[in-house]
Amino acid sequence: MGLELYYSPEPPDGGTLIIRGSEAGHIARVMRHKVGNVIGVVDGVGTEYEVELTEVRADRVAGRVLSTRSGAREPKHRVTIAQAVLKGDRLAQVCEQATELGVSRVIPIQTARTVGRLSAVRLERLRTVSLAALKSSTRTVLPKIDAVTGLGELLTAVNEFGQALVAYEEERGPGLGEVLDRKAGSVLLVVGPEGGFEPSEIDALKAAGAVSFSLGPRRLRAETAAVAVAAMTLGLLGDLG
Amino acid sequence: MGLELYYSPEPPDGGTLIIRGSEAGHIARVMRHKVGNVIGVVDGVGTEYEVELTEVRADRVAGRVLSTRSGAREPKHRVTIAQAVLKGDRLAQVCEQATELGVSRVIPIQTARTVGRLSAVRLERLRTVSLAALKSSTRTVLPKIDAVTGLGELLTAVNEFGQALVAYEEERGPGLGEVLDRKAGSVLLVVGPEGGFEPSEIDALKAAGAVSFSLGPRRLRAETAAVAVAAMTLGLLGDLG
Numbered sequence: 001m002g003l004e005l006y007y008s009p010e011p012p013d014g015g016t017l018i019i020r021g022s023e024a025g026h027i028a029r030v031m032r033h034k035v036g037n038v039i040g041v042v043d044g045v046g047t048e049y050e051v052e053l054t055e056v057r058a059d060r061v062a063g064r065v066l067s068t069r070s071g072a073r074e075p076k077h078r079v080t081i082a083q084a085v086l087k088g089d090r091l092a093q094v095c096e097q098a099t100e101l102g103v104s105r106v107i108p109i110q111t112a113r114t115v116g117r118l119s120a121v122r123l124e125r126l127r128t129v130s131l132a133a134l135k136s137s138t139r140t141v142l143p144k145i146d147a148v149t150g151l152g153e154l155l156t157a158v159n160e161f162g163q164a165l166v167a168y169e170e171e172r173g174p175g176l177g178e179v180l181d182r183k184a185g186s187v188l189l190v191v192g193p194e195g196g197f198e199p200s201e202i203d204a205l206k207a208a209g210a211v212s213f214s215l216g217p218r219r220l221r222a223e224t225a226a227v228a229v230a231a232m233t234l235g236l237l238g239d240l241g
Numbered sequence: 242m243g244l245e246l247y248y249s250p251e252p253p254d255g256g257t258l259i260i261r262g263s264e265a266g267h268i269a270r271v272m273r274h275k276v277g278n279v280i281g282v283v284d285g286v287g288t289e290y291e292v293e294l295t296e297v298r299a300d301r302v303a304g305r306v307l308s309t310r311s312g313a314r315e316p317k318h319r320v321t322i323a324q325a326v327l328k329g330d331r332l333a334q335v336c337e338q339a340t341e342l343g344v345s346r347v348i349p350i351q352t353a354r355t356v357g358r359l360s361a362v363r364l365e366r367l368r369t370v371s372l373a374a375l376k377s378s379t380r381t382v383l384p385k386i387d388a389v390t391g392l393g394e395l396l397t398a399v400n401e402f403g404q405a406l407v408a409y410e411e412e413r414g415p416g417l418g419e420v421l422d423r424k425a426g427s428v429l430l431v432v433g434p435e436g437g438f439e440p441s442e443i444d445a446l447k448a449a450g451a452v453s454f455s456l457g458p459r460r461l462r463a464e465t466a467a468v469a470v471a472a473m474t475l476g477l478l479g480d481l482g
């Protein structure tokens with residue numbers, strides 16, 4: 001199945017890389033790696049190491065760095081999804097698929113019609129799911145998963161992005177391909193909750209500089225909209241093949 | 242939440258439409274509709290009726306057809322996904338999201354590295370999930386979910402489509418946007434199992450006329466690849482906004 005990747009945020013020291021915690025346990029107990037085996041390790045901020053194991057214990061794995069690469073397999077564009085909090089495990093599904101596709105950041109937002117709540121435990125789960133997806137997708141940069149953010153707070157951050165787009169189900173105008181600025185560099189994609197945005201929320205997003213677009217006449221569940229919008233955007237930007 | 246839709250395959254007779262089975266139970270018991278209420282009914286083959294209820298029982302609902310529309314909210318292009326059978330409920334997720342997005346047909350395929358099996362019960366579940374997605378997404382045409390099909394059988398059917406494309410993880414060449422023929426009318430999208438296609442399977446697909454494309458350097462889970470490919474294709478064809 002090709003490249004097998006592990007995660008360790010600790011930088012190497014004198015050519016030696018240390019992996020601790022559950023990741024060490026996975027290498028030692030589940031994958032049963034031995035001294036001398038070569039594994040791939042990513043630090044979650046863009047660096048990937050090829051490591052020859054020199055010590056394998058369930059709580060601590062050490063190895064000698066054979067090679068170092070930067071930014072491998074990462075998209076060229078920064079795509080951020082601001083997704084309204086969803087019930088159950090649906091936001092985790094969004095974080096998982098967004099990570100695989102190459103999204104740089106997910107901002108869980110609280111909107112007028114948001115039903116679910118994002119507890120600290122659920123937020124931690126989003127980050128765990130995203131880390132697992134980082135490894136399975138062989139990414140090197142871990143997406144940032146923000147703490148839950150009010151729509152008002154998001155509005156003040158809209159101009160930090162090259163372009164801000166909002167998927168609006170009442171929009172009958174342009175589609176994503178027509179409004180996406182291929183040269184924006186960074187894109188914020190805003191996706192509402194199951195019940196949609198209130199018209200006043202769309203007005204506020206537009207006033208802050210966001211552009212609304214249509215996903216067509218069919219009604220998409222929020223998590224389907226999020227993954228569709230992420231895939232279409234990364235695809236149009238040339239970052240998905 | 243806008244349009245509320247029910248499903249009945251039975252054509253109206255003399256201006257009266259009958260709804261039976263669990264759908265009647267849902268209208269009567271769950272939604273507690275009364276005589277005189279107006280509901281939307283789709284027949285799954287493109288016709289949508291506006292119906293004023295004249296009789297509401299848990300096993301049989303009848304109504305007078307007020308208006309009839311054809312092909313509402315359906316995409317202009319026929320997109321088919323041939324998806325290798327996946328473990329657990331993942332193929333159901335593909336059928337659900339594909340239905341929402343506007344896919345016309347899903348062909349579960351058996352490939353060399355397919356792990357899961359598609360029993361009659363699981364196939365029936367795919368169709369149930371797709372029907373529920375039809376209603377929630379307000380589609381009028383129910384996607385066809387084929388019985389499980391061998392890759393060899395699929396090969397003989399490739400030329401029935403305007404274009405056949407296969408997502409291949411070892412492909413480092415063109416992306417979907419570069420190979421998709423916007424004028425093909427109907428597109429077959431082939432997506433492999435978790436373990437990917439064997440090179441000989443890709444060769445056979447190409448020999449049958451399919452074109453392979455890349456989804457980029459990251460490794461996508463099969464169900465993420467399927468929904469990404471469906472969204473990108475329908476988006477590029479102008480059928481997703």
